[in-house]
Amino acid sequence: MKRYHRISWLLILVIVAGALVGSVLADDPPATEAERAYEIKATILCPVCDGQNVLESNAPVAAAIRAQVDDLVAEGRTDEEIRTWMARQYGSDVNANPPRSGVGALVWMLPVLVGVVASGLLAFAFAKWRSGREIEPSEEDIRIVQALREKN
């Protein structure tokens, strides 16, 4: 039984690791300037719309940002430079990807923290259940149970 448990855990580990490696490999960097500009526009939110990125929005400000992203990419500016410039002009909320520092970093950190704490609690609960199962009844317990059975 223990052997099957170990194989199951190993299988889960292999699947999770495979999924992580697969997702990293599938995330190819953009091949052309147009692709790079597209990816930047897809992750910049229209500052006057509700949750729409500048690619989806018809607002004049979205059109202005799209035109500027194309220009800045053509000028050879890095993604980080373009995002920083847009955040300076329109506020950090235009970045669809939350920042990796300050309060916004909680978005990245909390799921990891919750995952670690949940895993720890599960491990603790499993250990407790297992240790509970291993308790052997004392002679006194056996005697009481036998006495009750005889009585009934």
Add this chain to the structure above:
Amino acid sequence: MTRWRLRSVRLVSGAAGIILLSFVLLLATRDGGTGPQSKSPLIGELVPHVEGVSFDGKSFDIDDVTSRWVLINFFASWCVPCVREHPELMEWNRRRRVDGVVISVPFGDTEKDARAFFVEHGGDWPVLIDRESAWAVAFGVLRPPESFLVAPGGIVVAKWQGQITADEIDRVVTDLQERNAVS
């Protein structure tokens, strides 16, 4: 429920309450960024370079008017507040003919409609086309009308989101002139 469990539940509930309250406070105290005279990262900074050929065919370069007050107005022909504020811009332009200049930049509009707007409503100041939207982004324009006041020397001193009046612009100009006279 045992005393230990009761204590744990109270502790977890208290922690969750504190976290929720912190988020509410954080969101409640954030700056909305709206209002008649709005905040902008440009205020106190050198004005972005604006140059081009106006509708009247004359060349314009903001560097040539650094000795005057410059009001840069982003507008659109389809925008009702822009139509309403246009007479105010004409009035301010009339009052400040000696030491001020208005520049209009169509935003989210076609050149044809912007030209028709000036034919219909008047205005003899430079109207420049922001072909690559570089000025709109450099000024952080969200929606028309938006106006930026540049002091002599080229520093942006005020930004307005929405309709403005000649008196409101002049109030800022007078305030700054008085402040400079004191210092």
